[in-house]
Structure formats: structure tokens, C-alpha cells
Amino acid sequence: MTATETLSLINAKYTASAVRADQYPAGDYAEIALIGRSNVGKSSLINSLCRHGGLARTSGSPGKTQTLNFYTVTLKTGEEGRHPFFLVDLPGYGYARVGRESRRQWAQFIDAYLSSSPRLGMVCQLIDIRHPPMDSDIEALRRLKELGQKIQVVATKADKISRMAVRKHCEIIRRDLGLGPEARIIPYSAPSGAGREELLDEFKQILLK
Ligand SMILES: Nc1nc2c(ncn2[C@@H]2O[C@H](COP(=O)(O)OP(=O)(O)OP(=O)(O)O)[C@@H](O)[C@H]2O)c(=O)[nH]1
Ligand SMILES: [Mg+2]
Structure with a gap:
């Protein structure tokens, strides 16, 4: 058993939804x-x-999540x-189906959060492994940097995609995002949980700092 296998998330619960800073939940959690x-x-x-299958609402059609949704979660590391x-x-x-104006509003609302939350320790940028990053992904990464x-x-x-293709597609993502060889790209499958240990290990680096 490796050390990372002792990591898990427990006590997950929905805490707040927000579209403005005064709606962000109080407290000093990262x-x-x-x-x-x-x-x-x-x-x-x-x-x-x-x-926890029913914690965050998901949907087959895009645009499901419309607010910042905060979940309080505890990272459990070992027994203690x-x-x-x-x-x-x-x-x-x-x-694509929302107009330019609402995309602009989206950008402002998210940008306000990303640029002003002192508690933000890390941003996970998700890219669909099947497709090369799009301009919006590259722009979002540029802004985060x-x-x-x-x-x-x-x-x-x-x-x-096949296991063989996973590695190849991750390298395409790395190249198109302009990431160096040291950047870790974590392949994830929500149904199987593959990638969970690796990602929780990155969370641990942030939370135990
Ligand atoms: N096969 C497979 N399907 C997935 C995976 N992750 C998400 N999906 C499916 O992709 C669709 C969208 O998932 P969501 O989690 O709602 O996506 P989202 O990024 O939150 O979307 P918005 O809230 O609209 O921005 C749903 O039909 C999910 O079941 C995965 O790892 N594997
Ligand atoms: Mg969503």
C-alpha cells in the first residue's frame, strides 16, 4: 500500500451558492x-x-451550474x-449557445472570484481528454497564471478513450497549453474514480502547507 492510498474526502456537504463576494461563506478554510x-x-x-453521487448537480446538457457553489469537505489523511x-x-x-454579452458577464463574475479570494489555494482546470484544448481553455489558463x-x-x-490513448492525449493537452515537462496532468474518470488518489495527493500538498 502506498502512502497516498490513505487519503479520502469525508463529511462533504453543500454550504453556499454565490454570485457576489458578500455571498461567499465566512471562515478561514482554504x-x-x-x-x-x-x-x-x-x-x-x-x-x-x-x-457522493448527489452532492453537486450534473447534467448531460451544458450550462447546468450557474453560480459559485461551495462545498465544505474534509481531507482525511491517515488515522488522525x-x-x-x-x-x-x-x-x-x-x-457556445449563450451570447457574447452573457459570456462577458460570466467572465466578470468568475474573474472577480478568482482574483479576490485570499483563501484560494489552487484552481483545478478541467479539460476533456478526448479533445485538444480550445481557445477558451488557453485564455482561462493565461488568466490564472x-x-x-x-x-x-x-x-x-x-x-x-483507450488506456493507450490516455497518455498521448495528455501530451497533446500539455503541448497546446504550453505546459512544461514538470507539470503534472492527471487523467480522471468520474465513474470509476481513477485519478482520485493522485488529485487528492495534490490537494494535500496545498492543505498541509
Ligand atoms: N463517461 C464519463 N462521463 C462523464 C465524466 N465526467 C462527467 N461526465 C458526464 O458529462 C456530463 C457533464 O457533466 P457535469 O459534471 O454536469 O459537467 P460540468 O462541467 O459541471 O457542466 P456545467 O455545470 O454545465 O458547466 C454528464 O452527462 C456527466 O455524466 C467522466 O469522467 N466519464
Ligand atoms: Mg456543473
């Missing part, structure tokens, strides 16, 4: 946020990480360690 295109699997990732934090589910970007955020790229829906 935050880990998930961003990505609509339908990439952000809400599904939260449910899978927490092993308990590290509560907020997992923050964000609305997706790049949703500009804000100095710690970024973890997660390649979602890994169960939709």
Missing part, C-alpha cells in the same frame, strides 16, 4: 476551485472525489489527520 468548459465534468468530479476546506464548483466557460494562481490540470472523461 479553497480549491474547479474551472473548465461547460459539460467538461466539474460537478461530476466533485461527486466522484467525495464518493483532518483538514477541512471548501471545494468550489464554478459555472462552465465557453458555452496572470493572477498567480496555483494550477492543476485534470483531463476528464478518461474512461471514454
Whole structure:
């Protein structure tokens, strides 16, 4: 058994929804946020990480999550360690069917959060493993870097391609996002939970700092 196998998320519960700073929940818990295109699997990732199917609402059609949704979750490390934090589910970007004006509003609302939350310890950027990153992904990553955020790229829906293809597609994502060889890209499958240990290990690095 490896050390990472002792990590799990417990006591997950929905805490608050927000579209403005005065609606963010109080407290000094660190935050880990998930961003990505609509339908990439952000809400599904939260449910899978927490092993709690009904925690975050998911949908087959894009645009399901419309507010910042805060979940209070505890990272359990071994027998003793308990590290509560907020997992923050964000609305997706790049949703083609909404007009430019509402995309702009989206950008402002998310940007306000990403640039002003002092508790934000890491942003997980989700990319669908089947497709190369799109302009909206590249733009979002550029903005996160500009804000100095710690970024973890997660390649979602890994169960939709062969194991052989997973590695190759991760390298395409790395190349197109302009990430160096040291950047870790974590393939994830929400239905199977593959990638959970690796991602929780990254959470641990942030939460135990
Ligand atoms: N096969 C497979 N399907 C997935 C995976 N993750 C998400 N899905 C499916 O993809 C669809 C969208 O998932 P959501 O989690 O709602 O996506 P989202 O990024 O939260 O979408 P918005 O809230 O609209 O921004 C749903 O039909 C999920 O069941 C995965 O790892 N594997
Ligand atoms: Mg969602």
C-alpha cells in the first residue's frame, strides 16, 4: 500500500451558492476551485472525489451550474489527520449557445472570484481528454497564471478513450497549453474514480502547507 492510498474526502456537504463576494461563506478554510468548459465534468468530479453521487448537480446538457457553489469537505489523511476546506464548483466557460454579452458577464463574475479570494489555494482546470484544448481553455489558463494562481490540470472523461490513448492525449493537452515537462496532468474518470488518489495527493500538498 502506498502512502497516498490513505487519503479520502469525508463529511462533504453543500454550504453556499454565490454570485457576489458578500455571498461567499465566512471562515478561514482554504479553497480549491474547479474551472473548465461547460459539460467538461466539474460537478461530476466533485461527486466522484467525495464518493457522493448527489452532492453537486450534473447534467448531460451544458450550462447546468450557474453560480459559485461551495462545498465544505474534509481531507482525511491517515488515522488522525483532518483538514477541512471548501471545494468550489464554478459555472462552465465557453458555452457556445449563450451570447457574447452573457459570456462577458460570466467572465466578470468568475474573474472577480478568482482574483479576490485570499483563501484560494489552487484552481483545478478541467479539460476533456478526448479533445485538444480550445481557445477558451488557453485564455482561462493565461488568466490564472496572470493572477498567480496555483494550477492543476485534470483531463476528464478518461474512461471514454483507450488506456493507450490516455497518455498521448495528455501530451497533446500539455503541448497546446504550453505546459512544461514538470507539470503534472492527471487523467480522471468520474465513474470509476481513477485519478482520485493522485488529485487528492495534490490537494494535500496545498492543505498541509
Ligand atoms: N463517461 C464519463 N462521463 C462523464 C465524466 N465526467 C462527467 N461526465 C458526464 O458529462 C456530463 C457533464 O457533466 P457535469 O459534471 O454536469 O459537467 P460540468 O462541467 O459541471 O457542466 P456545467 O455545470 O454545465 O458547466 C454528464 O452527462 C456527466 O455524466 C467522466 O469522467 N466519464
Ligand atoms: Mg456543473
